[in-house]
Amino acid sequence: MGRYIVSRLAQLVIVFFGVTLLIYAAVWALPGDPIRALAGDRPLSESVINALRDEHNLDDPLLVQYLKYMGGLLSGDFGTDFSGRPVWDQMAQRWPVTMRLALTAWVIEAIVGIVLGLIAALRRGRWPDHTILLFSIAVISIPIFVLAYTAQLVLGVNAGIFPVSGISDGWPRSYILPALILAAFGTAQVGRLVRASVLENLRADYVRAAVAKGLSRRRVVSVHVLRNSLIAAVTFLGIELGFLLGGTIVIEGVFNVPGVGQLLFRSLQTQEGAVVVGVATALVLIFLLANLVVDLLYGVLDPRIRHD
Amino acid sequence: MSASRFGFRRRRGNRGASSPRLTSRPGSRVLLAGVVGALLIVSGCGSDDGGDSGESGSEGDGAAENTGGTFSVGTDEPDHLTPHRMTGAFNEVDALFSGLVEFGDGTEPKNLHAESIESDDNIVWTITLKDGWTWHNGEPVVAEDYVDAWNATAYGPNGWANNAQLSNIEGYDELNPQDGEPEQDTLSGLEVIDDRQFQVTLKSADSQFPYKLKLPGFYALPAVAFEDPDAFDEAPIGNGPFRMDGTWEHDVQISMVRYEDYRGPQPNADGVIFKIYSDQETAYTDAVAGQVDIVSVPQTRFQQVEQDFGDRFISFQAVRLDWVGFPLWDERFQDKRLRQAISMAIDRDEINEAIFAGIYEPATSLHGANVGGGGTEGLCGEYCEFNPERANELLAESGWTDSTLELWYPGGVGYDQTFEAIANQVRQNLDAIDEVQLQTQPGFPAFIEALEEHSATGMFRGGWGSLYPTMQNQLTEVWSSMGSGRAGAGSYENPDVDALIQQADAASTLDEANELYKQAEALIMDDFPGVPLFYATYNFAHSENVSNVIVGFDEIELTDVVVNS
């Protein structure tokens, strides 16, 4: 197990360098000069363009730029954006916001998803099951931005239950609506996964054995079935956290939540290389770590899988 | 982002159409030196005792006394708060800083911090400051503060965005050499006479110089700004009606309170908070819900703004033109009858109604009425009128053989519907055209590169907003051969146009200048390098919490805003 973790961590380092280089190259490959376009139609003077390009190492070859960037990164310098603001400052300010939003959504997904999945499985074929199925499919087939705008309009503007946008009301008021929308898709997925797993496990031999042994249904379900059914949900939720973190772009845009998703999108549009690489790298790292944890949890939850 | 939406930057970012203004770079060369110096001395209107600043203010409603209260303005994240470095934070900068002149909702510069701006020859200008003005830290604002700020801006290696605005001052070229570092760091054309007076020598005569003084590159900075410009940028000490209350909270807000010792027109409100939004649509939604007081209305909300805000919606015609440009470097586009045919195949009224809710005005020239000299409406003549039959005739005469046209524009930044509508009309109204292929570019950098490198292979979006209301700016920067924005005109050039613009720059009276600019524009319209589409507007809406919201060339007149109790 220890060896396994060490080797996974070593792989992680390699992936880290690979991904940062890829992202760097990707931003570098975008057409157009971001400095020249800083002010839209209005051209900057050549001397200013040169000064800014020089300041941001944009005239160096790709590999030199990358090495300069990594050199700075190793000494804790994440670089600056084109208006001179340290990328680290922006991330330090925005990560907690995105974390809060993503974790709120994640908890909603986990709790609501598992509960709905269980109900659907235990009431299989009856109205709760059908209702939940309908809900899941509706959520899957409606684009998230449609959901978001509709919720904003109905619950925010018309009904006034939640703030329309921004985070000025703090947690939880400002976060609930965006988190609900963000969680909707994942909740449907978790529900489906749990329902199917539970159904499958209910039919498994060990359940029959347990029942035959005289254990109560409640105990069989809550101890044996649930534990064995959660593996799929845990896998999903582990990966999902990474997606929620990186995937808040639409939601952060619609609800004006100043998190990293927004920052990433805006920086992509303006080709702010240092910001994109900083945010994307952090996202990739979190994702990789979450994956590692999930893989380790596998072994704990399902003794049939082992990492040898 | 929204999907858009998402805003995401238009421009600077986002998807909504961002503030339409774009600035300019003075670059005229002048042959003649005019006389009549005092022609441009305009007396300011700023009375010192608070209140009803400017003729524009509505009277009544008790706006004469400070009415107190704090209001909020929706904005996107500024790039900088230092005037000379920023490209999109005009309201914030005008709250913190006062320039030499202001426009309000008129087309003439009114002295703000300047006592007088005088020249005998349009080359050497003497600027005198009003007495008693102080920075927010209490130090007096002196002539040297202007000179130092202009020097720092003009010094190329500083990389301050508004550098180009100073390019017609004597000595600019030495500070911005083609190669290598400049050998000096001050403009030879600037000279401090005393604390309240300094002299500016231009490279060439410029009758419009007092107008240009409103450009952010011509503001002053206190001595402290040069010690650590980046720290200063976080909490600027200005000379304007409001001072910073704390520092700039990035992506959240910028809070300001009234500066009690301000010597210009005192603001009615006690404070203003700029709430930072990632996209204008969200800001708009917040304004509908009453959570922010004044917002710029994104184009996507034009259709509903009347319904949402009624008479709390304010539209002001800016000096901005949208047009369709052509790759004049491509021989297929040489015949102007092709370009005229396309122009006549576009029903501007219908697009204005459907896309802009009638808020823009169909263009019949390059300049609408709201500009010095009264504009040039109608210069385009029949070619800006919708006439499909004539359009088809012209197309046939032009020798265009391809059944497909292309239309290039930056995607996802608010232009999509407009250009899709144009594409549809051209396709449906020109019988020989079966298809207009939209070439959506992924954002501004790629789009601008396609124009500058001449890699665009079809007609494209063009737009220019002037930061000061004279014809000089757009004509020089877009349609002359020395313009910095001429890529947007398909790199059009005509030596006669250049000559007329230069004569106008050197004209001795404003009337004479305007007359010459109009002649230049008539020549351009005759060549028909681009299809004028719309005179655009600044559009703001406000909540019921505030009144007396006035919008002009300087965007929102923040000092006039009254917070309702």
Added chain:
Amino acid sequence: MTERFGPEPTDGGAGVTVAVYGPNADQEVTVRAATLRGDAWQDLRRNPLFWISGFLVLLMIVLAAIPDLFAGWFGNGDPRVCDLGRSNESPTAGHPFGFDKQGCDVYANVIHGARASISVGVLVTVLSLLIAVVLGAAAGYRGKWVDALISRVTDIFFGFPFILGALVILVSMNVRNIWTVSLVLALFGWPTMTRVMRSSVLSVKQMDYVVAARGLGADGWWLVRKHILPNAIAPVMVMATIAIGTAIVAEAVLTFLGVGLQAPAISWGLQLSNAQNDFQIASHLLIYPSIFLSVTVLSFIVLGDVIRDAFDPRLR
């Protein structure tokens, strides 16, 4: 889904599981001497959900193939005849779904939009599925360095920001049609399925019958093809049915970015992304494409589920 900008995340999960719908799903079935295929058909034939969803999927495919068959029903079948003067008008006679912002007939556009959208959905899914089955099976079955290599490559694609990748690739290709858009979506769509495939192969590999087959000397691709794949592919197939829908929506996201399908292309994604700005004043712009999209997604999911159920030997 769109926010994850990719079909994949969306359908997410890895898991070894599968939903079961339909009356027969868990019915005890007596063992008969019959082929699996024959049994499955028996089951399907009696399942109304199969007929309904199958009919809808078929309808959508016909729609995609021959839109003109339906588009002209109300007399205005050309999606590109647009009258800006009727911008955003509500449904009227001859225009049952009203007009869009450009004054084009929404009904004709929705009908014609099926082709691009369904093509993208199917293409993306097929491409991702192929990659996922091959790589997932290899990683799960071979383990060791093959697994490590594939898993890390998967991680890279997983973690690579979809928007960034899509922007760069589509921009550098500078051609945006169904094929390029599908390729890009598939490029970022296979990792989730691959992970699911891998984990389900992992658990099938440990099953007694596989261990037994191995003990009897079976090995290599024969074992994978004959025993592991048939038993491990169900979860990934279910995901695939959902992926069709999510890919259709993801195409809209690319449009948002300015790198998706472009007019004159017609797709539900384009219609939805155009509708968002006006849906408060013209909700029909959002409603009709949404209904078609949702019904399509729904049909694919349900059809996939009932077929899988019918073919899953463990459920008999």
